[in-house]
Amino acid sequence: MICAEILEEVSEYTQAIRKSCEILERYGMVTGEYYRGIIDNIGEYGGYFYLGEGVCMPHAKPETGVLSTGLCIIKLNTPVDFEGKKVRIFFTLAARDEAAHFVLMKQIAEICSKKQSLKKMLECRSSEEMLMMMEEEQ
Structure with a gap:
C-alpha cells in the first residue's frame, strides 16, 4: 500500500x-516502534538515506516494527534541513522483507532517476495526484 500527504x-x-x-x-503497516528505529539509524549511521535532489528515503529494519509492506510519501511545500541538505520529499518505506524492500526501492528509483518525474512529484497539489503519479510509474 502507498499513502501520501x-x-x-x-x-x-x-x-x-x-x-x-x-x-x-x-x-x-508499522507499530509505534518504527519511528524510533529510523531515528536510531540516523543516530548510528547519519543521513545515509538522503538520495539527492531534495529526496530522503527513511526506513529501518523489519524487526523494528514492520507489520506489512508499505510506503508513505510526505511532500513538503517548504524544504526542511536534513543534515545540511534541503529536503522536500520523504519516501518512508516499511518493508517486511528484502524482496519487498527491493520492489519499493525500484519504484522510488524510477521517480528519482527521471528529472521530469521528480519535477512532476514536486508540483503535485494533492495526495491523490501523488498517488496517481506513483501508479503511472509502476
Missing part, C-alpha cells in the same frame, strides 16, 4: 518522518 512545512526533518510513521501506523 502534503504538508506546508515542518520545523525539523524528524517531524516529517514522525508524520509518515504515524500514517503508516494508522494503516496497520
Whole structure:
C-alpha cells in the first residue's frame, strides 16, 4: 500500500518522518516502534538515506516494527534541513522483507532517476495526484 500527504512545512526533518510513521501506523503497516528505529539509524549511521535532489528515503529494519509492506510519501511545500541538505520529499518505506524492500526501492528509483518525474512529484497539489503519479510509474 502507498499513502501520501502534503504538508506546508515542518520545523525539523524528524517531524516529517514522525508524520509518515504515524500514517503508516494508522494503516496497520508499522507499530509505534518504527519511528524510533529510523531515528536510531540516523543516530548510528547519519543521513545515509538522503538520495539527492531534495529526496530522503527513511526506513529501518523489519524487526523494528514492520507489520506489512508499505510506503508513505510526505511532500513538503517548504524544504526542511536534513543534515545540511534541503529536503522536500520523504519516501518512508516499511518493508517486511528484502524482496519487498527491493520492489519499493525500484519504484522510488524510477521517480528519482527521471528529472521530469521528480519535477512532476514536486508540483503535485494533492495526495491523490501523488498517488496517481506513483501508479503511472509502476
